[in-house]
Amino acid sequence: MPESVKEPLIQTLFSGYIGQGGKVDKFEKELFGYIGNRYILSLNSGTSGLRLALRLAHVGPGDEVITTPMTCTATNMAIIDSGAKIIWADVHPVNGNIDANDIKRKISKRTKAIMIVHWGGYPCDIEPIKEIATKAGIKVIEDASHAMGASYNGIKIGNHTDYVVFSLQAVKHITTVDGGILCCQRASDYERGKRLRWFGIDRKLKDANFRHECEQDIIECGYKFHMNDICATIGIEQLKYVDKIVQQSCSNAEFYTNELKKIDKIALIPQLENRKGSYLFYTLHISANIIDFSNYMFSKGIMVSQVHSRNDRFTCFKPFCNGQLPGVDEFTRSMICIPSGWWITNESRIKIVNEIKSYFGRR
């Protein structure tokens, strides 16, 4: 957390207004400046953003949502919560992103949306997925929780599809302690989303008429998903450093790529010209026992992991398992993630690479 947050945070804390107010408006304006999307809603979590996106896309009981098992459970729990049925699509065996060809095979009359996740912040191939969605008349929801600052075809993630969700939880590129963002593509979704995040109430109408909100009619039930001024104050301060934060992650990733490509027991994710990742973590594939490698790295004080377990193996998602996912099998067999966030300094990345080299040098 930057030191510079202290003063504005104390000011907001004792300002007499800590709910959703001017700081939230300011944070959203500044997010527009960074992401480039004017229809941004700040929320209390990424999970709320996913739930709200599904609601805006009118996903409900009887519908199907095609999604990836390679993500945080929040992505797919939001689908279950909407009442829709999960249809698993396979992933690319190397980069872990959802496979557009498998999405195409799984479209049915009941499909209402496609949920995609940019694994580790490396963008999915968005264009073919958008094409499939347009043809089927359905929506695309991006879970971009790992991908703040990433871009596809030269345009920042947050501008490509119907709904894009970012998490601002504690260990993301920027954090508001807990928080989330939903980027919409249409003004109508943005306006409806604004109401739904606050019990379905139109706060603007309330202010204009200077009436108590209880007197206003509520057209549809909403949630309590809004961001407050305390979190927004932290967000405004964090945004001042976002370029630096993303740049350090990218620089760490570039360093890892250059150093690790020389090790023949390691396979890296090919980086395509039209995609710029933001590397919340760095994914590699190893020809070694994952547990043995992880234990070695832990013993050297370096945290490595698979970050998220394949969701289809959890009991709560079992009812939706139907068929093989060979890409997921292959991806998870050899994948391991090493830390590449802003907190990894040039010194610590050298230590990480040296330990990996010495592990494979021993074999």
Ligand SMILES: Cc1ncc(COP(=O)(O)O)c(C=O)c1O
């Ligand atoms: C891919 C992904 N989706 C969704 C979430 C949920 O975000 P939040 O914790 O802000 O609700 C996370 C959080 O870790 C995540 O990594």
